[in-house]
Amino acid sequence: MRFCSRNTTNVALIFALLLSMGAFAKDKKDKKAAGPKEIKVDLSKEKAGASPKTFEPMVGTWVVAQDGPNKDKVIMVDGRPWVASKDTPSKLLVESARKLYGTSNEELMDNAKQFAYYPVAISRDVKEFSNGTISMKFKTVAGDADRCSGILFNVKENGDWLAVRYNDTENNVALWEFHNGMRRGVKFSDRNHKFMLDRNAWHELKMEVAGESFKAWLDGELALEYTLGSEPGPGRNGQPPNADLYPKNNPVLRPPISGRVGLWSKTDSTSYFKDYVVIPAAAAAK
Numbered sequence: 071m072r073f074c075s076r077n078t079t080n081v082a083l084i085f086a087l088l089l090s091m092g093a094f095a096k097d098k099k100d101k102k103a104a105g106p107k108e109i110k111v112d113l114s115k116e117k118a119g120a121s122p123k124t125f126e127p128m129v130g131t132w133v134v135a136q137d138g139p140n141k142d143k144v145i146m147v148d149g150r151p152w153v154a155s156k157d158t159p160s161k162l163l164v165e166s167a168r169k170l171y172g173t174s175n176e177e178l179m180d181n182a183k184q185f186a187y188y189p190v191a192i193s194r195d196v197k198e199f200s201n202g203t204i205s206m207k208f209k210t211v212a213g214d215a216d217r218c219s220g221i222l223f224n225v226k227e228n229g230d231w232l233a234v235r236y237n238d239t240e241n242n243v244a245l246w247e248f249h250n251g252m253r254r255g256v257k258f259s260d261r262n263h264k265f266m267l268d269r270n271a272w273h274e275l276k277m278e279v280a281g282e283s284f285k286a287w288l289d290g291e292l293a294l295e296y297t298l299g300s301e302p303g304p305g306r307n308g309q310p311p312n313a314d315l316y317p318k319n320n321p322v323l324r325p326p327i328s329g330r331v332g333l334w335s336k337t338d339s340t341s342y343f344k345d346y347v348v349i350p351a352a353a354a355a356k
Contacts, residue, residue, distance in 0.1 A: 106350035113143040130189020149338035201351035205276035220334035243293035
């Protein structure tokens, strides 16, 4: 079980430690040995009630659960401990660093800010993603403040990332960026077109990166399009956009995409995830 609290200011750079050392460094050697291929995350060998082996929990409570009459294995982000826990993401990440690499760096605990609000888990099977598609199925289970399910991608070694998500409280799809400990919206689906999804059913979120082009679909319907590296439009109420939304100031927004991938959620959301599939562009073309 993994816990997080809003009362912390020391997380993001410890996250970077986990991405840049030890086992993840070994992943780069593995990537050179084999060309791009479709990766389907297999949950069949996971143990219900335990932390997942296919995804490394970084922030939040992630556990293997069972769903449906066949008791299919799923990954669950459990938002209840986010509200109740006295633990902190800093403690979690330090423990993870020691577990994975036998070390930790306290100097990397200085720049977390908002990080505790966003439970994330990194795929162990996908070493790096640039161009291609990522798809997953999700089911909204619960959440008072939020009910969010998303795909994490372009995760950098300093803890920056991009995420595309569906929000069941707003009924929309959005692309978000996280840079220097702060999250900001990049592009939202049409606010006049609400995606009213059945919470008792599974739904598919899919994204595609093709160079500078980014697209996202919800249950097969194109939800948003965005050109990576493009200048931001006006901010809220016509105000100038935040400086961090200009790609010249923010490497995570500049193509080419290159980083690790995983699952994303927010605050007290509880969601199920399964059928996580990554298809690199070269594999899709075969």
